[in-house]
Amino acid sequence: MTLTTEATEPLQLGGPQLAQRRNLVTEIPGPRSRALTARKTAAVARGVGVTLPIYVQAAGGGVVLDIDGNTLIDLGSGIAVTGVGNAAPAVVAAVTHQVAQFTHTCFTITGYEGYVEVAELLNSLTPGSHEKRSALFNSGAEAVENAVKIARYFTGKQAVVAFDHAYHGRTNLTMALTAKSMPYKSGFGPFAGEVYRAPMSYPFRDGDLAGPEAARRAISQIEKQIGAANLAAVIIEPILGEGGFIVPAPGFLPAIAAWCRENGVVFIADEVQTGFARTGSLFASEHEGVVPDLIVTAKGIAGGLPLSAVTGRAEIMDAAHVGGLGGTYGGNPIACAAAVASIRSYQDDGLIERARQIETVLRDELQAIARVDRRVGDVRGRGAMVAIELVDPETNEPDAALTSRVAQAAHADGVILLTCGTYGNVIRFLPPLTISDELLRDGIAVVRKALATS
Incomplete structure (x- = not known):
């Protein structure tokens, strides 16, 4: 054929x-x-x-x-x-079936089961046994923006910390979060405000500084330059992607996450590149037992179709008013069908x-x-x-x-x-x-x- x-x-x-x-x-x-x-x-x-x-x-x-x-x-x-x-055959079959049923309604106008099923899967599979909610979007950058929106709304604070060598996307806010100028940022400013940067654990280039010590260095800078009272969220890739596949030293991520919990700061794990079995766990946060408040997923979620998500603690995700989250194409039914098939494949196909x-x-x-x-x-x-x-x-x-x-x-x-x-x-x-x-x-x-x- x-x-x-x-x-x-x-x-x-x-x-x-x-x-x-x-x-x-x-x-x-x-x-x-x-x-x-x-x-x-x-x-x-x-x-x-x-x-x-x-x-x-x-x-x-x-x-x-x-x-x-x-x-x-x-x-x-x-x-x-x-x-x-x-x-992938299972994805092709799921997409083909969905295309024959309907291609779009906009979930915020008339709902459909596929969106709910993807949210249920994400709520059950992402780290942590707490009650969760999910919202679906189109791209990793869009999901990152929404995670920051949700964190700001929930905390009533505005400042956000990202890390050296980070990459979070190409939209205005996510360019501000991204560390590398060329080709992602150069000439495209001014960028969104209230975004700050902290030093990352980079074992190859920081003298094998131990993870907890690297975390203390970052936390000291955050406390001095911003203050926890002003900080809505810390966002980090558990393994940095575009920044160079940097695996932070053991203990770095748990220490940052613990400080966030102690200080009422939302800890956001950007698992756009690391999620869905890529790192040998379903999510990279699991390697050190880190449970994010919010987790951002995309890329591997739907076998090549555009889909992304923010999943997190129910009290944080439910903070925004009705109508405050959404988008015309977010959680498109064809992408949702692909995601259900893909997620089952990660689980069932070894x-x-x-x-x-x-x-x-x-x-x-x-x-x-x-x-x-x-x-x-x-x-x-x-x-x-x-x-x-x-x-x-x-x-x-x-x-x-x-x-x-x-x-x-x-x-x-x-x-x-x-x-x-x-x-x-x-x-x-x-x-x-x-x-x-x-x-x-x-x-x-x-x-x-x-x-x-x-």
Whole structure:
């Protein structure tokens, strides 16, 4: 069976039936992708960049098939979105069924069961046994904004603290929360006010400062510069994503969360990238037993469809007046159907354990590279969210140029590879949880070769 966009251009269906091997039949990008890049340049705003200018016709398992017939290994998952696999059969079936029923009503006008079912699942699965409520939105940034809104309304306070190296989105408020200027903030100000920044635990770059001590450093700055009496919320990614896959030292997150509880400050965990089995637990907060007051989810929640959520303590979530939360497309019925299928897959298909198996492969392979290549300064992460930080081996200074060369070489050799980090020197590995060990090892071998020749 094929799908067509034009009568003469058959497209292959995606999903796990795609051959699970890297196979290049043209240079990357190929001629048809280059032609579409020319069309993109003429039609799409310049600010919308494309990291690897291939154009996709199908994807599934651990591969992406482009319109030139090249099969690439997917080590990006659409930035941690397709954890259950691209075109996952259960998601496709759920979406197909829902499309045939209705595509939209706006939940705040006339409700539907899918929205309620997603909220129920989130309330039952997120950390903590307390009574919870959820609200659904479209994107991670939109959910972050709403979490801050809710915290401000509940506490009657305005100040919000985010951390060094944080990334929370591209809207005005979330740009203020985000630490990195280029490309996310530069030229787009002024930004929302009453946003402050505290130092993050970054073991590789703060001398392996112990987690509790790093927390005391951050709390001291918060108390001196803002004061708990003025602070509505602290927001943090349990593992920093765009900032460089930074895993804070043990004890850092629990200490920050405990201080928030003691001082009437809402503790918000931004699990947009870390949520839904990505780190080897359903949520990354669980690794240290942290129970957020509010938890923000998106990306992996719905198998590639746009959906996000804020879930939290009932008394906080219920504080806002009726009509104060919502949006035209928030909790769209098609996205909700995809989310129910995806969440059940994480629970029932062994994907949490699969993330842990992927971590074992990634760590074994990447640490082997680090032992023979001193430019690999650090291997870190959890589950299927692992990174290497590339440095000058003599000074430990970030080497963004090397990182760019490695990524470009991997792209040319058929591997979708993403970079990140405040200093632009981190290569991140975010494979779908459906990728095979064989395919994963082949992708890492390409990275090893790219490092050796860069």
